[in-house]
Amino acid sequence: xxxxxxxxxxxxxxxxxxxxxxxxxxxxxxxxxxxxxxxxxxxxxxxxxxxxxxxxxxxxxxxxxxxxxxxxxxxxxxxxxxxxxxxxxxxxxxxxxxxxxxxxxxxxxxxxx
Amino acid sequence: xxxxxxxxxxxxxxxxxxxxxxxxxxxxxxxxxxxxxxxxxxxxxxxxxxxxxxxxxxxxxxxxxxxxxxxxxxxxxxxxxxxxxxxxxxxxxxxxxxxxxxxxxxxxxxxxxxx
Numbered sequence: 001x002x003x004x005x006x007x008x009x010x011x012x013x014x015x016x017x018x019x020x021x022x023x024x025x026x027x028x029x030x031x032x033x034x035x036x037x038x039x040x041x042x043x044x045x046x047x048x049x050x051x052x053x054x055x056x057x058x059x060x061x062x063x064x065x066x067x068x069x070x071x072x073x074x075x076x077x078x079x080x081x082x083x084x085x086x087x088x089x090x091x092x093x094x095x096x097x098x099x100x101x102x103x104x105x106x107x108x109x110x111x112x113x
Numbered sequence: 114x115x116x117x118x119x120x121x122x123x124x125x126x127x128x129x130x131x132x133x134x135x136x137x138x139x140x141x142x143x144x145x146x147x148x149x150x151x152x153x154x155x156x157x158x159x160x161x162x163x164x165x166x167x168x169x170x171x172x173x174x175x176x177x178x179x180x181x182x183x184x185x186x187x188x189x190x191x192x193x194x195x196x197x198x199x200x201x202x203x204x205x206x207x208x209x210x211x212x213x214x215x216x217x218x219x220x221x222x223x224x225x226x227x228x
Binding site for chain 2: 004033043044045050091093095097099100101103104
């Protein structure tokens with residue numbers, strides 16, 4: 001069975017600084033997808049960034065980028081120039097094609113003004 | 114912008130009562146998912162539909178939970194009877210289709226409190 005581990009329950013970052021959220025996963029599959037989702041308080045979950053396992057190049061979306069280490073089964077999210085609106089729970093997730101998402105336990109990110 | 118709709122947003126019920134949640138996916142989305150998110154944890158899949166057919170319900174407690182998507186559009190998740198441990202956020206998500214990768218879009222969820 002696939003598992004996703006987020007070992008840090010909470011992190012804090014100063015506004016405008018950079019923060020990295022860690023995630024490891026376990027799978028025997030070679031073809032899969034990895035995601036970071038953001039869940040703001042009392043608001044719906046939205047996709048932040050996606051990485052296809054067959055792609056060696058790390059995905060980037062504006063201020064968000066990932067460090068994907070397939071051999072190490074590691075998938076971290078870097079948020080640059082942190083903004084107050086980045087404060088939320090962040091979930092790392094794994095998916096095989098058109099199958100369910102397997103989520104980690106999440107990390108609460110706070111942003112200090 | 115199209116969104117996944119869920120109702121009610123909040124539900125308080127007493128133990129042993131029946132509850133039902135409704136989800137309307139984004140128009141044209143063939144795949145619908147129900148997830149349960151216990152406070153402080155990540156969502157876990159309860160059931161996945163492809164059109165009106167159940168694809169995965171391996172984690173659905175079938176003695177008390179049921180789900181249907183009769184016309185392959187909207188869906189209802191029911192709990193009967195509710196137990197204290199059912200208190201959680203119930204999330205619905207939808208995606209376009211059956212093959213390859215399709216982004217899952219989430220609704221706002223229904224927060225259930227069982228007293």
